[in-house]
Each structure stands twice: as C-alpha cells, then as structure tokens.
Amino acid sequence: MELFIAGGCGEHGRNCFYVEQNSAAFLVDCGLLAGAEDDLPRLNAEQIQKLRAVFLTHSHADHTGALPWLAQQGYQGPVYATLPTLTQLPFSLNHIQTLESLCPCKGSGSVPELPGLQVTWGRSGHCAGSVWLRFEWNGKSILFSGDYAEHSPLYPCDPLRSQTADLAVLDAAYGSTDADWNTCVKKLCVETVQCLKQTQLLFFPVPKYGRGPEILLLLKRFAPNLKFYGDAHFLRQLQQIQLGGPWLLPVPPHFADWVQPDAFLSREKSVVFLSGPQLAGKAGQRAREMVAHRAHGIMTGTPDAGSLSAEMLKNGQMLFLRYPVHLDAMQCRELAEKNQFGRVIPYHSPEIDCPCFFLL
Known part of the structure; x- marks a missing residue:
C-alpha cells in the first residue's frame, strides 16, 4: 500500500504535513506562517474531509495557530497532543486526546480512528510538552522530529539516534549554519x-x-x-x-x-x-x-x-542573537547519514521554499 504525503517545507511553506492512505488521512501540526499575507495551511476541502486525526508536536503558533481555522472548515475529529501542549494552547478545542493516554512515552499505541496506524513519541527538548512522532501505517514508517533540541539545560530530550523510518521529516531551521x-x-x-x-x-x-x-x-x-x-x-x-x-x-x-x-x-x-x-x-x-x-x-x-x-x-x-532551540546543521546531517532513514525531508529551513508532494 502507498502513502501520499503532502507538506509545507521551509520558512515560506506551511508547518503541516498531510498523510493519506486509502482515502483516510491524518495531519501532523497545523500552523500559521507569521508575517505572511496568506498564513494558512495549504489544505483543500477534499483533504480536510478525509482527515481522521490531527497530531501536534508542540504548542507554538507556527505549529498550532491554524487549528481554529481547521475547525471552521469542518474538521471535527480528535486532536492528539501531550497534556502540557493542550494546556498551553490559547484557544479551546473539541475532541482533544492526550498522547499520554494513547501510549506511554517511547511506547507504541494504536489510533482508534485509523485502523492499522501505530504511533510512538518521545520528548524533543524544545519546550515543556514538545515531542517527536513516529508512525507506522500498514508497513510504512514516517518520523517527524518536530522542533528538536538535544542540548537544552531545562527540557529533556529522548534522542532520535536509535530510530528508523522509511521517511524522516527533520527539523532544519538553522539551514547550513554550523555554529554549535x-x-x-x-x-x-x-x-x-x-x-x-x-x-x-x-x-x-x-x-x-x-x-x-x-x-x-x-x-x-x-x-x-x-x-x-x-x-x-x-x-x-x-x-x-x-x-x-x-x-x-x-x-x-x-x-x-x-x-x-x-x-x-x-x-x-x-x-x-x-x-x-x-x-x-x-x-x-x-x-x-x-x-x-x-x-x-x-x-x-x-x-x-x-x-x-x-x-x-x-x-x-x-x-x-540566535539561541539554539533546533538542530544545528551538523546534527541534522549526522541524523540523516547515520540513522536508517530511507528518505529525509528537511523542514523549517530558510533555504527551502517549496511544498512537497510524493508517494511513499
């Protein structure tokens, strides 16, 4: 079976990734693009109708700010996120579900709304409640790093070093900057x-x-x-x-x-x-x-x-002054080269300005 993935990659793209299989779909993040005249995700009515679940990596507006718009477009399914993330949102949502209740940290859980979909998550070190997400769906696997930092003095990170995936969507916010x-x-x-x-x-x-x-x-x-x-x-x-x-x-x-x-x-x-x-x-x-x-x-x-x-x-x-709350370029390269990822898609990078559409 093939997965169809569509997403915004880059500073001028959109922080949401749409994953579809057999006319059912889920979304990872649903953010607004700060400062843009058109700041909404590039999702059409047909895609929204197919959505069965939304998963959030963390609460920041560039990853969650379009959720009220998504509800206005007719989405009434569950929104999965950690309890701290749901608490930090500045708006109310219906049908919220905690990732903690779906499965424990670094443990696997089944998503009721999408038969065959398994999700695993770990802490990403970006803020309280922030996570990376790994999905397995009928033989295919996708990893979303979220905004990911391994050196935070305050927020713990469960490293991605041992993770494998057919596709890894990796935080690359610092582009080619090598400052550690x-x-x-x-x-x-x-x-x-x-x-x-x-x-x-x-x-x-x-x-x-x-x-x-x-x-x-x-x-x-x-x-x-x-x-x-x-x-x-x-x-x-x-x-x-x-x-x-x-x-x-x-x-x-x-x-x-x-x-x-x-x-x-x-x-x-x-x-x-x-x-x-x-x-x-x-x-x-x-x-x-x-x-x-x-x-x-x-x-x-x-x-x-x-x-x-x-x-x-x-x-x-x-x-x-840049404060490192994302992967630096060297870390991103190491993850891409040393982990068993079939394909790597960088996102959040100022050097990338394109939506991506492909089959996995």
Missing part, C-alpha cells in the same frame, strides 16, 4: 553583558513557552550578579518549573526567586524578560517610553510584524 550550541550560548551571554554596559535596562522578549527560562538559567550561570525582572506570565512559568516533573530537568534551588516582578523595576542595570509576542505590562510601557532614548533589547527569534520588537530591530536598538 556552546558557541551560540557563549555569544549570547557575552553580548548580553556587553549590551548592559550601554543601557540601564535590556529588554528580552521571549516566546510565551520555551526558551525564556532556559536563557535565564544560562545567563545566571554566566553572570551570577545580573538583576532580572519579568512579566506576570514569565513569573508563573518559573513557579511551575520550580515544581519539576517529567517534562523538566532539575533546576537550582530558589530558581523562581531569581526574577522579580516588572512592577518593581529599579534604576539598576537589569535584564527584563517579557513573554509572548507583545511587550506588555509595566515593563512594556517602560520599553515604549525608552525607545526614543535608545533603549536596547535582544531578540532570539523572529519578531512579529509591526511589533515594538520589530521596530527596535529595524532601528538598530534590538540585537538579534
């Missing part, structure tokens, strides 16, 4: 300290979930005397991390106490963490007031179009 994890982290820490010598406050926008607490941990290790502030969501996230659990690596005692509420901003040189796409709260208001006075910031991801972060980046007030 240690090099990127050292540069980030050094530049943060240098920037603070030029400004009273250094604004540090981070995603709502994921890399922010990691960066805090690394900066604290590098420069223990730095002062940190954060918005309310960032502080709540630190409290949850302090409690630990299977989605987290151990943190130092009093980890959550390293950061003070942004309402208590002092005149000391400080790093201010702001979570989510907008600079919000008192720190956000302070940032806007300081833009005209050459306030500085550091971005580790792509800012939303029209945001204050994008404006500061354009004006030279926001420094972009």
